[in-house]
Amino acid sequence: MPLDHPPRGRRAVCLAIAAVVSVLLAGCSAAAPASGGELDLVPLKRGAEQERELRQLYDAAIESxxxxxxxxxxxxxxxxxxxxxxxxxFPGLTISPEVYTGAALQTALESERTSGRHVADVISNPNADRYAEQGFVEPYQVVTFAMPEWSEGRISPDQLRAADHTYYSPAALMFSASYxxxxxxxSELPTSWAALAGPEWHGKIVFMDPSVPGGTNTVLTILLNAGVVDQAWLDAVxxxxxxxxxxxxxxxxxxxxEFPFQPLSATTSIVLAQKKGAPVDAYFYDVGNVIATEKWMLAADAPSAAAGKLFLNYLHTVEVQRAVLEAGNFPINQDSSLTSPHxxxxxxxxDFVPLPALSVVRQKSTEFGPLFKRLTAG
Structure with missing residues (x-):
């Protein structure tokens, strides 16, 4: 799994060279199992039609x-x-991660569209609808996704799937507390968000600036919008x-x-810190936790479109659900055979605060902006 990769032009040259070398070496050694052969999809626990789609995408990717x-x-x-x-x-297919967010992601996608030299195949971003509206992604119906019945009334449908199939959410991030x-x-931990406004927590709390985009801004926006907390609470905290x-x-x-408590931690960050030996743990309230969904999209004019579609389907399989749980995230659909290792x-x-529509979260984030700036200034 390469963390860095050459531009696609250089990659094509490398592939061509590799192909010539493989022909020259073919008579000197036993051939490795060919890419595009029979796949073992049983561990993914998908239906026959879904498996058929995965195999067709795999064959198309190898052939292309x-x-x-x-x-x-x-x-x-x-x-x-x-x-x-x-x-x-899926032998023969590879993933090349590239770090792009915010303005850098916008610039990269605009540059690729202007030049016609497309690199991105798959995009993950919480503001998926913004990129869809600008035409940076294209619709693709992920056959392995199913809208969970339990989400009705708790998560706005557009946080899980775009009506036009431009994005899907395989998992949610939980914002709990870390200590x-x-x-x-x-026994010393707070029992609710309200408790954090008490004088006994003075000098014991640390969290990220909510006046800039990020998890803290999202969590506080959702809490304020739901009436779980108010301006007086924000000032006290x-x-x-x-x-x-x-x-x-x-x-x-x-x-x-340095500080014992962080009320707005992403569970994945806590797990990573634990793996590095930090004496930290996650803490969930009985009621009123906050979630946000991860959204994945197929890039418009993706060079590796078939492989990208296959990966998007793979994100909703049991194999990925297991990895999601290990990393500290929460699968939108969780197979009954799986439990969190944590x-x-x-x-x-x-129990979490109902997650409203993307447009509501965005509007309220702007509306509450002055409160967040006041908090930071204070």
Missing amino acids: GETDVSVYAGHHDEFAEIYESFETR NTQKLTQ GRNAKIVAQDQLALQSISSG GWPTLADV
Whole structure:
């Protein structure tokens, strides 16, 4: 799974050279199993029609020679195992992660469209609808996705799937609390968001600046919109907390013991910190947790379109659900045979604030912007 890759022009030259070399060596050694052979799709636990779609896409990708999927996303650590298992499950196909977010992603996609030299095959971004509206992605109906019955009334449908099939969400990110296990015990943890406004938490809280785009902005927007917290609560928590520029800096402060509690942590970040030996753990409230969905799209004019479509389908299989749970995320659809290795509940069972439509979250984020800036200034 290469983390960096040459431009597609150079890659094509490399593939051509590799093909010549393979012909020359064919008579000198036993041939390796050919790409495009029989696939073992049983572990994915998909139906016959879905398996047929996966096989057809795989064969089309191998036949086209466009076998490398360039994935544009903000971070790739939590997807590393998924990329590797995809390459193993579908021999001959590879994933090339590229880090692009915000303005950098916008610029890259505009440049590719203007020049006609397209590189992106798959895009992951929470603001998927914005890129769809600009024509940077194209519709593709992912056959392995199923709208979960439990989500009705709890998650706006457009947070899980675009009506025009331009994006789908295989998993959700949970924003819980993280705490230093050497500084706090379970019995000392707050029982609700409201408790954090109390004077006993003064100087014990750290979190990311909510006035800039990011998880903290999203969480507070959802909480304020739902009436779980209000301006008075925001002001009180702001007085209790240290506000830092990045979520990673907040988690580092928790890991080092500088602060014992971070109320707005992404579960995946907590798991990564634990793997590095940090004395941190996740903490869920009985009610009122907050989620956000990951959204994946097929890039317009994707060079490796067939392989990209195959990868988008793969994201909704049991094999990926298992990896998603390991990374600390929550599958939208979770097979009954799977449980979280961290002892966490399923999305169907955990209590979270209803996730409103993308347009509502965006509108409210702008509306609450002055409150967030006031919090930071204070």
